[in-house]
Amino acid sequence: MSVSVLQLLWLGFLAVVLIGLSIAPGLRRTHPHLWWCLLGYPAALIRVLLTWRRLTTNLGLAVARRPARAVVGGMAVRGDPLRPVPPRIGLPKLRRGGLEVTVRLHPGQTPDHYCETVEALTHTWRVHSVRLFSSERGFVTLSALAWDPLVAPVLPYRLRERPLRAVVGLLEDGRAWVIDLRRAPHWLIVGATRSGKSTLVAALVKELAPQRVALFGIDLKGGMELSLFEDRLSALASTRTEAARLLADLVAETEARMQLCRSVGARSVWDLPAKLRKSPIVVIVDEVAELYLVATRDDKAEVGEISTHLLRLAQLGAALGVHLVIAGQRVGSDLGPGVTALRAQLAGRVCHRVSDEGTAEMALGDLNKDALAAAQRITLAEQGVAITADTDGQWIRARSIHITPEQARRAARKHARLAPSWPGLHAADESDEGVYV
Numbered sequence: 001m002s003v004s005v006l007q008l009l010w011l012g013f014l015a016v017v018l019i020g021l022s023i024a025p026g027l028r029r030t031h032p033h034l035w036w037c038l039l040g041y042p043a044a045l046i047r048v049l050l051t052w053r054r055l056t057t058n059l060g061l062a063v064a065r066r067p068a069r070a071v072v073g074g075m076a077v078r079g080d081p082l083r084p085v086p087p088r089i090g091l092p093k094l095r096r097g098g099l100e101v102t103v104r105l106h107p108g109q110t111p112d113h114y115c116e117t118v119e120a121l122t123h124t125w126r127v128h129s130v131r132l133f134s135s136e137r138g139f140v141t142l143s144a145l146a147w148d149p150l151v152a153p154v155l156p157y158r159l160r161e162r163p164l165r166a167v168v169g170l171l172e173d174g175r176a177w178v179i180d181l182r183r184a185p186h187w188l189i190v191g192a193t194r195s196g197k198s199t200l201v202a203a204l205v206k207e208l209a210p211q212r213v214a215l216f217g218i219d220l221k222g223g224m225e226l227s228l229f230e231d232r233l234s235a236l237a238s239t240r241t242e243a244a245r246l247l248a249d250l251v252a253e254t255e256a257r258m259q260l261c262r263s264v265g266a267r268s269v270w271d272l273p274a275k276l277r278k279s280p281i282v283v284i285v286d287e288v289a290e291l292y293l294v295a296t297r298d299d300k301a302e303v304g305e306i307s308t309h310l311l312r313l314a315q316l317g318a319a320l321g322v323h324l325v326i327a328g329q330r331v332g333s334d335l336g337p338g339v340t341a342l343r344a345q346l347a348g349r350v351c352h353r354v355s356d357e358g359t360a361e362m363a364l365g366d367l368n369k370d371a372l373a374a375a376q377r378i379t380l381a382e383q384g385v386a387i388t389a390d391t392d393g394q395w396i397r398a399r400s401i402h403i404t405p406e407q408a409r410r411a412a413r414k415h416a417r418l419a420p421s422w423p424g425l426h427a428a429d430e431s432d433e434g435v436y437v
């Protein structure tokens, strides 16, 4: 019996399909991105194209060419069109761990019509999530993610190093999570114990360590957390008195920078001529509530002083290259009016799992109620997961890279020579090492 070429092709095709089906689960577990390119994306593409008409009809997004009303024998009748036309879509594009499809809106439709349908799209396409954005009038882009990238965040690529910018993790939409101090000069990071605050701070310090930045630490838990990076810090305050002194000095430095800018007619340190330019300063405060605790009358005076200094640094610092990163477990309005006033200046926000509503409210309540609800849904098992928002008020789920204390300590030690000496902030070494502003 002779086998025709057609039969051979058919057998070959069958073999490829069977091999594909048998290796798919293992490949998905071990090499999810490869699985997505080879098998997941083609299957999802076929599913999107095959279900589009039925999906949009069921969701009311397909419209009839003719009006739904007609005159029949002198009567106006209204009914469902027989064959509504679905909105036109382009070919779904392959994206890292997902796909993207652009939809042309029917006349009269707005992106809001699609916002309500993302849940249905997620189920029909059998993907982890669907997000929607509109970058061009008359079109919306539906961006689907095949799985939750926050389960095991791996940075897909390295971004170009830019001063005061740190890649600290992954966003839910698959992009890198960047803390950019030029964009949002001051940050508030909150989270209950074991929620991942210190890991995030470690990731931030590890990224800032190779840059020409002066790092300062205030850690009233006896320096337990920030002493890891001591080699790279220009100063570390571990008592409240030391913190008050350090903050007073930093305010004096900020005022000196202001004078300097005024004398040469610059509007910010970034506009200063290169030879006058100063190292940016990043002040990291761990467990901010400790700074505001009042037990005795003497404490009250010191807390008032610290509160004023922090507020001044936050108000003046943005244009003068002085940045605050304030972290804490409990940051509620009960700590005093100074904290609420400070919060207003901290445009960058990160809220991990929190144990009290007041702290989540302090971090996100003034931005978006949805963000607040999303933060309250973070579970105990989701260590490192947080809701983050910066200057544009948009919020998103994110997860920091898991940096161990040892990795952070090693990075600090490696770049210790870049720590400018304080006071005076003289560069510790004059080599070309590090990223310049």
Ligand SMILES: Nc1ncnc2c1ncn2[C@@H]1O[C@H](COP(=O)(O)OP(=O)(O)OP(=O)(O)O)[C@@H](O)[C@H]1O
Pocket (backbone or CB within 6 Å): 191, 192, 193, 194, 195, 196, 197, 198, 199, 200, 329, 383, 384, 385, 399, 400, 401, 402
């Ligand atoms: N991004 C992450 N991915 C995976 N695990 C993480 C992540 N961040 C933190 N963890 C885990 O959570 C543990 C606690 O994290 P971390 O010490 O950063 O919490 P914390 O909020 O600073 O706690 P505390 O306030 O008690 O110091 C870490 O030991 C680590 O095992």
